[in-house]
Amino acid sequence: MSTTDGFHHNHPPDGEMPPDGVLAGQAGQAGEKEKADSATDQTLSPEEKRYKEQQAIPKTLPELKRVLEEQIGLGTSFDIVKHEMVFAGKPSAFVYVNGMVKDDILTDIIMRLSYLADGALRHQPVQTMIEQYIPHIQVSKASSMNDVISRVLVGNAALFVENEDTAITLDVRTYPIRSITEPDTERVVRGAKDGFVETxxxxxxxxxxxxxxxxxxxxxxxxxxxxxxxxxxxxxxxxxxxxxxxxxxxxxxxxxxxxxxxxxxxxxxxxxxxxxxxxxxxxxxxxxxxxxxxxxxxxxxxxxxxxxxxxxxxxTFFHHCQHAEEYRHTPFIGTYLRWVRYIGIWASLFLLPLWFLMVMNPELKPAGLEFLGPQEEGKLPLLLQFVIVEIGVDMMRMAAVHTPQPIAVAMGLVAAILIGDIAVKTGLFVNEVILYMAVASIGMFATPSYELGLANRIVRLALLVLAAAFKVPGLIIGATLWVIMLALQRSYNSPFLWPFIPFHLKGLISLIIRKPVQWDIERPSITKAYDSTRQPRKSN
Known part of the structure; x- marks a missing residue:
């Protein structure tokens, strides 16, 4: 005999999920949830409220149905399934969320239990099922409805046996999972091409x-x-x-x-x-x-x-400047790539404010760099040109994210060639503004940390405004305040500008040079590692 409450559909492809996890503290969370639902509870009848708050495992299947209707929405939520069967003369019921369990494993378990002879579950049926008849590894018992529902909602299946005060939970969960691919924001030429997924x-x-x-x-x-x-x-x-x-x-x-x-x-x-x-x-x-x-x-x-x-x-700040690519090459090439990256980060911060300062104050230009600056002024002030171009670059970046991939390339060409070229020819912008903005944007995109690149862009805009308003003192004061702000930041009680502030010579050397692996004897002191030695020192 079998009846099913709910709908049954084909399940999504197999995926993986972690074990049940930490269920401690759920009683307190349930109490908070009941408090939040107090307004709803006032509309329930005494019987409905009793079923909604019941924690004991129901001993009859009709009572189980009423409890599930009130606590998990059986009959209202189409994906909540209760499948009743009889095993060895014992009325039983499987409860699960449709689409979150593995069909083949659950079917194997049902087939194995269906072959049991009458009387096979006469003594301690729950324990007997777990120890002898359920062909599955991850099986456990649950003694409260809150525990059972918490497990069912993460993809487990629950098995209730009539006249028993304990339920069986089976970890047969599965979630749709995408294939393991290399992360788009952390690509390397050589090295592993696997990346994390959502499971x-x-x-x-x-x-x-x-x-x-x-x-x-x-x-x-x-x-x-x-x-x-x-x-x-x-x-x-x-x-x-x-x-x-x-x-x-x-x-x-x-x-x-x-x-x-x-x-x-x-x-x-x-x-x-x-x-x-x-x-x-x-x-x-x-x-x-x-x-x-x-x-x-x-x-x-x-x-x-x-x-x-x-x-x-x-x-720290410099953790955000590191990239796996540096460790996929020889130490010399890795150091070179690291310095190129540092130069790009520096350019994304200071190139535009310095150029703007020298253009607006020609006496600041070093010898040999007198050619810096536009030959003809645009129709818009230089500061306004930079602000418009900054916003334009951000708009292009956001549009590229939300644009389908085949169209994104064409959109970039249109924005770079048509809009940029026409803006210069019409006199709205000068060539050098576009040039230096492009260099600063390349430096931002060369920053390994996407979050750091965006933060540096905000600082660049602030330094540009200060340089325009207060000239040299504005840039100096702005850069000083920026360093002080970073020096005061702490990441879990660790200085954000380590190893510069506070100064740490070994850390600074590791920051400047990508050392060979055999030279990397100790772990960074910033982590306060219990075992600070990575490998023994070689004796001469």
Whole structure:
């Protein structure tokens, strides 16, 4: 005999999800949810309210149906399925979310239980099923409806047996998953071409392929009383500073928001609280090799389910200037690429304000650079030209993001050739404004961290305005205030401008030169690693 409440459709392709995670604290979250729903509860009858608040596992299938109707929306939500069957003379019911379970595994389990002879489940049916008859690895018991529903909503299937006060939960979840590809923002010429995806367990697997250290830990914390999002805290136990780990863990567990559907960025803003600071105090990465390398340095990593991006902390200004490409070449070439990148970042910040200052004050031009400056003035003031071009570049960047790929190339050509060329010919802009703006934009795009590039653009605009308003003193004061602002920033109690402020010679040398691997003896002191030695020193 079998009946089904709900609809049954073909499921999406198999994906992976992390284990059930941390369910501790759900009772408190349920209490907050009940408080938030108090207005709704006033419209319920006493019977409906009793079923809605019931935590004990129902012992009859009709009672189970009523509890599920009130607590999870059975019969209202089309994807909630209750499938009743009889196994060995015991009326039972499977409950799951359609589209989030693996059909083949659940079918195998049902077939195995269907062959049981009457009386096979006479004594302790739940325990007997788990130990003898359910051919699945990830099986557990749940003794409250809150526990069962929490697991069902993340993709588990629940099996209820009549006259039993315990339910069985089966981890048969599956989510649609895209293929593993190289991240668009962290491409390398040589090296691994895999990147994180939106499934947490897959991302953890990619890290474990690179670090098979048994002391590497992945702690799971549930965040959001409604979204119940899995957040993973990753670190190497005998390398990472445990005070940092404890601080991160406490802040993540202390998040009391209703949900974080936008994943990592919402979590970062909540735990750091630096809402109006334009500079990123954590580093983002979608590359498992980059994350593994940072973990070996003593960093702590946060990963949020449904996000392909990992949060690395602590992170300094110069962490955002590093790229995996530097470590895929010889130390000499890696150092050269690093310096080219530094020059690009410097140009994205100071090229336009300095050029503007020398054009407006010709006496500041060094000998041999008297040719700098437009031969003919445009119809618009230089400052206004720069502001318009800055906004135009941002509009092109945003349009490229929202434009289909085949059209984006054509759009770029139209914007660069037609709009730029016509603007110069009509006299609205001068050639050098377009030239130097293009160089500054290239420097911004050469910045490995997208967040750092955007923050530097805001600073560049501010320095440009100060140089126009107050000339040399304005630029000097603006640059000084910028350095002071960065020096006062801290990423989890780590100085943001390390190793410059405070000064650290070894760290500065590692920043300037991409050292050979065999010279990299110690871990960076900024992470306060418990085990600070990466490899033994070679005796002469």
């Amino acid at each position: 947490l367990l897959t991302n953890i697997m990619l890290i474990r392929r690179r670090l098979k250290d048994p002391r590497m830990k992945f702690e799971l914390v549930e965040v959001g009383k409604r979204s119940k999002t899995n957040v993973c805290i990753a670190y190497v136990n005998d390398i990472a500073d445990m005070d940092l780990v404890e601080s991160v863990r406490d802040k993540v567990k202390g998040v009391t928001i209703d949900g974080i559907p936008l994943a990592d960025k919402q979590l970062e803003e909540i735990i750091l609280g630096k809402n109006w600071n334009p500079y990123p105090l954590v580093r983002y990465s979608e590359r498992p090799d980059v994350v593994a390398a940072h973990m070996l340095e003593g960093h702590v990593v946060l990963m949020v389910d449904t996000s392909p991006t990992a949060i690395i902390l602590p992170a």
